[in-house]
Amino acid sequence: MNSHRTTTASAVLVGAGLMKSYGLTRALAGVDVSVSAGESLAIMGPSGSGKSTLLHCLAGIEGPDAGQVLLGGERVDQLGEPHRSELRRTRFGFVFQSGQLLPELPADENVALPLMLGGISRRQAVQKAREWFPPLGLAGMEERRPGQLSGGQAQRVAIARALVGSPQVIFADEPTGALDQITGMEVIDLLVTTTRRQGTALVVVTHDEDVARWCDRTVRVRDGRLSEEARTPDGAAGTNAVAHAARGTAGRPTGHDTDARYDR
Ligand SMILES: Nc1ncnc2c1ncn2[C@@H]1O[C@H](COP(=O)(O)OP(=O)(O)OP(=O)(O)O)[C@@H](O)[C@H]1O
Numbered sequence: 141m142n143s144h145r146t147t148t149a150s151a152v153l154v155g156a157g158l159m160k161s162y163g164l165t166r167a168l169a170g171v172d173v174s175v176s177a178g179e180s181l182a183i184m185g186p187s188g189s190g191k192s193t194l195l196h197c198l199a200g201i202e203g204p205d206a207g208q209v210l211l212g213g214e215r216v217d218q219l220g221e222p223h224r225s226e227l228r229r230t231r232f233g234f235v236f237q238s239g240q241l242l243p244e245l246p247a248d249e250n251v252a253l254p255l256m257l258g259g260i261s262r263r264q265a266v267q268k269a270r271e272w273f274p275p276l277g278l279a280g281m282e283e284r285r286p287g288q289l290s291g292g293q294a295q296r297v298a299i300a301r302a303l304v305g306s307p308q309v310i311f312a313d314e315p316t317g318a319l320d321q322i323t324g325m326e327v328i329d330l331l332v333t334t335t336r337r338q339g340t341a342l343v344v345v346t347h348d349e350d351v352a353r354w355c356d357r358t359v360r361v362r363d364g365r366l367s368e369e370a371r372t373p374d375g376a377a378g379t380n381a382v383a384h385a386a387r388g389t390a391g392r393p394t395g396h397d398t399d400a401r402y403d404r
């Protein structure tokens with residue numbers, strides 16, 4: 141109880157007593173969860189257990205039937221769709237499994253899109269978007285169409301688009317689900333380390349224990365309830381052996397390594 145209070149006190153996003161049913165299917169049966177600035181939270185659990193529903197309720201994509209969602213201490217679950225839509229655009233970023241980029245737009249304009257939707261001029265938005273390409277190992281890819289990018293590169297463009305508006309929380313539903321193991325590890329490494337550096341909270345739904353290990357904390361959903369919570373041992377998050385072994389490096393990469401190893 142105490143530890144829950146401590147967690148929620150520093151939390152940027154809190155879900156409390158969340159319930160959600162679809163007809164007779166109870167997808168969420170009373171879930172309490174929170175995430176702090178710069179913290180990465182993995183949500184795991186069997187298929188159909190309610191992970192995406194939980195993410196959608198936290199992100200204002202769907203409204204819970206009962207319970208509360210607080211962003212920076214403010215109730216957001218009761219907002220109407222126009223306000224929720226603005227909230228998603230300005231305070232949240234999203235990364236999905238795949239297919240989220242517009243195929244007819246070059247990579248830089250895909251990243252600039254949320255800024256342009258917010259009223260920033262195309263020139264300024266693209267300029268700001270391009271600043272994200274080198275740190276995400278995408279230098280030189282600015283003008284490529286999504287069809288000219290590898291799966292891992294496309295996911296890094298999607299991460300840039302999620303980050304470009306300086307959101308408070310990034311939601312990622314199976315962000316590595318369409319990638320091979322090594323590329324997936326590189327993508328989650330980048331997502332966790334970049335959000336940590338920006339002080340952005342990260343909520344990741346995943347089936348992959350390796351992806352969860354990369355995050356600071358893991359919660360498990362079963363039948364719409366959180367059944368388990370384990371904090372990643374200090375020092376283990378972001379130092380997953382798989383990706384580093386594959387590259388022949390040890391420990392957390394330096395910024396220089398991070399840039400170099402994506403320059404393929
Ligand atoms: N829009 C919907 N209409 C009806 N039922 C739904 C809807 N969305 C989810 N459900 C049901 O709610 C339950 C939880 O679904 P949810 O998508 O949250 O599971 P999940 O844990 O994300 O599964 P997966 O790992 O397969 O993505 C499931 O029984 C699902 O069939």
Ligand SMILES: [Mg+2]
Binds near residue numbers: 191192193
């Ligand atoms: Mg799902």
